[in-house]
Amino acid sequence: MLTTAQVEHYRTEGYVAVPGFLSAEEVAAFLREMDAVSAGNTLASHDVTRMEMEPNQPPDGTQVRRLYEPCSHYEVFREFSASECLLDAVEALLGPNLVFHYSKINMKPAGVGSPVEWHQDLSYYPLTHRGSVSILFYLDDATVENGCLQVIPRRHQSDLLSHSTDGFFQGRVTEAVDQSLAVPIPGEAGTVIFMHAMTPHASIANVSDKPRRTLILSYRAADAFPIYTGEMT
Numbered sequence: 001m002l003t004t005a006q007v008e009h010y011r012t013e014g015y016v017a018v019p020g021f022l023s024a025e026e027v028a029a030f031l032r033e034m035d036a037v038s039a040g041n042t043l044a045s046h047d048v049t050r051m052e053m054e055p056n057q058p059p060d061g062t063q064v065r066r067l068y069e070p071c072s073h074y075e076v077f078r079e080f081s082a083s084e085c086l087l088d089a090v091e092a093l094l095g096p097n098l099v100f101h102y103s104k105i106n107m108k109p110a111g112v113g114s115p116v117e118w119h120q121d122l123s124y125y126p127l128t129h130r131g132s133v134s135i136l137f138y139l140d141d142a143t144v145e146n147g148c149l150q151v152i153p154r155r156h157q158s159d160l161l162s163h164s165t166d167g168f169f170q171g172r173v174t175e176a177v178d179q180s181l182a183v184p185i186p187g188e189a190g191t192v193i194f195m196h197a198m199t200p201h202a203s204i205a206n207v208s209d210k211p212r213r214t215l216i217l218s219y220r221a222a223d224a225f226p227i228y229t230g231e232m233t
Contacts, residue, residue, distance in 0.1 A: 001085075002092045002194075010093055014156035014199035017185050018089075021192035026080070027139050030215060033076050034105060034139075038064045056112045063109045071103040071217065081217055086135075093133050093194060094221045101125075101132065101218035108147050108213060113206030115147070117172035121197040121218070123163040124171070130156075131221030132197035138187050139213040146208040148186045149193060149201055152177070156198035173200060 002010075002018070010016040022030075043053045043061035050073060054063040070077040080086065081100055090098055102125075107113070121134050142148035155161075162175045177200065185193055195201060197218070206212055 001088045007092050010194055010196065013153040015151050015153070015185070015193055015195040017187055017191060017193045019187060019191045021089075022137055022139075022190040024190065027189050029076055030080075030137075030139055031213070033070075033074055034067065034107075034213065037067060037070075037074065038062075038107075054107075054109060054112050054114060056114065058112065063112055064107050065109075065114060066107060067105040069103055070105055070215070071100070077103060077215070086217075089194070090133060090135070090219045094131055094219060097222040098219050099222050101220045103215070103217050106214045106216065108203070108206045108211060110146070110206060110209050110211050113147055113212065115205040116201075116203045118152075118177045118200050118202040119163060119172050120160060120200050121195075123160060123169075126227040127197075127220060127224040128227060129221070129224050130196070130198055131224040133219055134195045134197055135217045135219070136193040136195065137215040137217075138189055138191045138193075139215060140211050141186075141188050142191070142212050142214070143186050143208065144184050144204075145206075146210050146212040147203040147206045148184055148212065149195075149203055149214075150182045150184045151195065152181045152200040153183055155181075155200050156196040158198075160198065161200060 006016045043057050046053055050068055051064050052066040054065040057063055071081045136149060161173045163170055163173060165174050
């Protein structure tokens with residue numbers, strides 16, 4: 001359960017970091033499953049419905065960038081997404097009527113992990129209101145060097161930034177971003193960050209010799225209905 005101070009920080013700043021939310025045993029179980037899923041995949045031969053490979057590859061071509069929807073495919077993540085401890089925390093932010101939205105794992109491998117440009121999650125999945133939270137679980141120690149999350153606090157209370165050029169969706173903020181406002185959020189493995197779906201965020205490339213693997217789960221209020229506008233271009 002989140003404290004009153006943590007909930008207030010989330011509402012005011014657009015995010016809150018909670019160290020030690022995951023136990024060492026939970027982190028180890030998640031990493032074991034991820035290693036098993038990733039094993040044997042290469043840029044030339046991998047399941048494109050379940051994973052994305054890094055564009056910058058070492059010679060063996062084995063670096064996975066992202067796993068899609070782990071809660072749909074792998075029991076250990078599905079069970080965790082419905083755990084009482086986690087849902088109690090989400091309920092403190094969204095209220096009792098909530099819906100699981102999506103999941104993914106960003107692998108951010110050492111030395112080649114790609115950057116993620118500034119964006120707001122709600123630009124990818126418009127809803128009838130803003131009641132949605134993205135939850136990032138650090139499975140490795142996250143530092144500035146290996147690409148920890150960066151956010152722009154308090155921007156979640158304003159309008160959605162432009163993510164388009166000439167009417168075409170770019171998947172990133174296309175207007176100027178004041179980098180001086182960015183706040184990096186380093187944390188030890190087991191740290192969780194609850195982030196409002198309107199909070200602008202990014203991460204730099206992993207230039208370190210250590211990975212920065214992160215499980216990401218999203219929930220929305222039950223009355224925050226998806227707005228379907230056809231194929232996004």
